[in-house]
Amino acid sequence: MALSDVDIRACLKKKLIRIEPLHPSQIGPASVDLTLSDEWYSFKKRLMGKPVDLSRTPFTEAFHMKRASCKTLAPGELCLGKTVEKITLPPGIIGKLEGRSRYARMGLIIHITAALVHPGSSNHQVLEIVNLAPFPVVLRSGMRISQILFEEMRTPTARPYAKFGQIARRQ
Secondary structure: EEEOHHHHHHHOOOOOOOOOOHHHHEEHHHHHHEEEEEEEEOOOOHHHHOOOOOOOOOOHHOOOOOOOOOEEEEOOOOEEEEEEEEOOOOOOOEEHHHEEEHHHOOEEEOOOOEEEOOOOOOEEEEEEEOOOOOEEEEEEOOOEEEEEEHHHOOOOOOOHHHHHOOHHHOO
16 A cells, blocks of 8 residues: 555654655655755766676676766766665565656656665665756756655565665665
């Protein structure tokens, strides 16, 4: 069952869901808006134009991180962005990341396939941002670029992500 704004506020009050920091205006009818931090991850230039064996190339070797208040994405370019908000979920609730329509209409994709926020997570979300527009776009830290929806699971997981996830402990 998807959570409404009433459900989300109740879960926040009971501390079942924690979102830090959170301004009440970020809560919509069935989601919470998430903002971009000043961390941007881009592909390392030495990889450009060469085949990359994904089974042997870890994320840390493919990307470099830069802190900046803004990032310009060329048409077709991908970068990773991180949310300001740290989201902590109990074992019985999942989150789903979505883009916001105002940016989608301008050709911006906020996640490619990694939309699931696992039950038991406690981390910042990494967004896979792609510019499909025929013009460069400027992204700024603090933009409400994404939203998260929440759903209750029928049975809580026996493997909470913060405990069993490989990457979760480092975000």
